[in-house]
Amino acid sequence: MKTRITELFGIQHPIIQGGMHYVGFAELAAAVSNAGGLGIITGLTQKTPELLANEIRRCREMTDKPFGVNLTFLPTVSSPDYPGYIKAIIDGGVKAVETAGNNPVKWLPVLKENGIKVIHKCTSVRHSLKAEAIGCDAVSVDGFECGGHPGEDDVPNFILLPRAAEELKIPFVASGGMADGRSLVAALALGAEGMNMGTRFIATKEAPVHENVKQAIVAASELDTRLVMRPLRNTERVLRNAAVDRLIEKEKTLGANIKFEDIIQEVAGVYPKIMTEGTMDAGAWSCGMVAGLIHDIPTVKELVDRIMAEADTIIRQRLARFNAG
Numbered sequence: 001m002k003t004r005i006t007e008l009f010g011i012q013h014p015i016i017q018g019g020m021h022y023v024g025f026a027e028l029a030a031a032v033s034n035a036g037g038l039g040i041i042t043g044l045t046q047k048t049p050e051l052l053a054n055e056i057r058r059c060r061e062m063t064d065k066p067f068g069v070n071l072t073f074l075p076t077v078s079s080p081d082y083p084g085y086i087k088a089i090i091d092g093g094v095k096a097v098e099t100a101g102n103n104p105v106k107w108l109p110v111l112k113e114n115g116i117k118v119i120h121k122c123t124s125v126r127h128s129l130k131a132e133a134i135g136c137d138a139v140s141v142d143g144f145e146c147g148g149h150p151g152e153d154d155v156p157n158f159i160l161l162p163r164a165a166e167e168l169k170i171p172f173v174a175s176g177g178m179a180d181g182r183s184l185v186a187a188l189a190l191g192a193e194g195m196n197m198g199t200r201f202i203a204t205k206e207a208p209v210h211e212n213v214k215q216a217i218v219a220a221s222e223l224d225t226r227l228v229m230r231p232l233r234n235t236e237r238v239l240r241n242a243a244v245d246r247l248i249e250k251e252k253t254l255g256a257n258i259k260f261e262d263i264i265q266e267v268a269g270v271y272p273k274i275m276t277e278g279t280m281d282a283g284a285w286s287c288g289m290v291a292g293l294i295h296d297i298p299t300v301k302e303l304v305d306r307i308m309a310e311a312d313t314i315i316r317q318r319l320a321r322f323n324a325g
């Protein structure tokens with residue numbers, strides 16, 4: 001399938017694997033790229049630029065296809081060494097960067113000078129237009145359904161994607177709630193040039209996370225995620241568990257007076273405990289509503305091939321049938 005996104009990144013299928021903390025290691029990124037999509041290493045999961053450089057090297061050993069790196073710009077007190085991470089990306093010959101969080105304008109010139117294509121993840125049309133204006137090559141439009149940070153506007157993809165299509169000139173992919181061939185065809189119908197998946201890629205054989213995480217996603221329904229940290233204007237969609245119930249109780253009790261310190265136990269440093277050790281109640285971890293559509297743990301290649309075959313059947317048979325009628 002050829003779209004503006006496959007052309008932009010030099011990939012076979014219009015499928016991107018979004019950056020995921022403690023999930024987006026070289027193994028997953030390489031598997032997605034080898035299957036014809038765009039795999040993404042999560043930059044900040046690597047604690048130093050040197051470790052990111054090493055992760056890029058490891059990924060390069062596992063695939064000769066294009067892959068990218070996610071750079072998440074968070075409003076943290078002590079800023080990570082972004083110039084160091086960007087140097088590792090450039091020196092590592094990576095040609096695609098997924099930015100997320102704050103406006104990436106400060107870092108665009110150096111990325112572009114080095115021939116790197118930038119796709120910025122946005123949860124609103126407003127921010128997507130800003131990304132276009134500052135020179136991003138593409139946008140990943142992340143609807144309210146998404147795992148992770150859906151922003152504060154709560155606009156689901158059935159509205160957000162066609163609104164983005166009305167306004168944007170640069171290509172965009174649909175992100176949030178994407179799982180299968182139906183998602184891809186729907187995304188294309190709504191104006192996107194492909195799709196970005198997070199949660200779906202965790203439940204694959206190659207995802208380098210504890211088996212408990214994969215089983216939790218398969219067991220979950222579309223009703224099992226919760227929004228947390230809204231009072232802090234840092235809303236995150238997570239899978240419900242004991243820690244999340246406790247966090248929500250604190251939010252109810254403390255109301256507008258809540259501070260990050262009040263919930264630190266439920267959110268800080270929990271990813272290694274969950275993703276690596278499989279301690280599922282250790283804290284709040286991002287998961288999309290799309291868990292309700294995830295029923296198995298295939299290899300990445302099986303998943304991508306199935307998506308493309310299903311998309312093809314829907315377009316050629318189901319949709320063509322309506323057209324003929």
Ligand SMILES: Cc1cc2nc3c(=O)[nH]c(=O)nc-3n(C[C@H](O)[C@H](O)[C@H](O)COP(=O)(O)O)c2cc1C
Pocket residue numbers: 017018019020021023042070072099100101121142145146147148149175176177178196197198199200285286287288289290
């Ligand atoms: C466990 C997990 C961790 C994530 N970590 C990040 C991250 O560090 N940076 C980022 O930009 N997005 C992160 N995301 C968001 C994904 O890249 C993607 O935008 C999102 O998962 C799409 O929604 P979906 O889960 O419905 O597919 C994360 C998502 C999950 C599920």
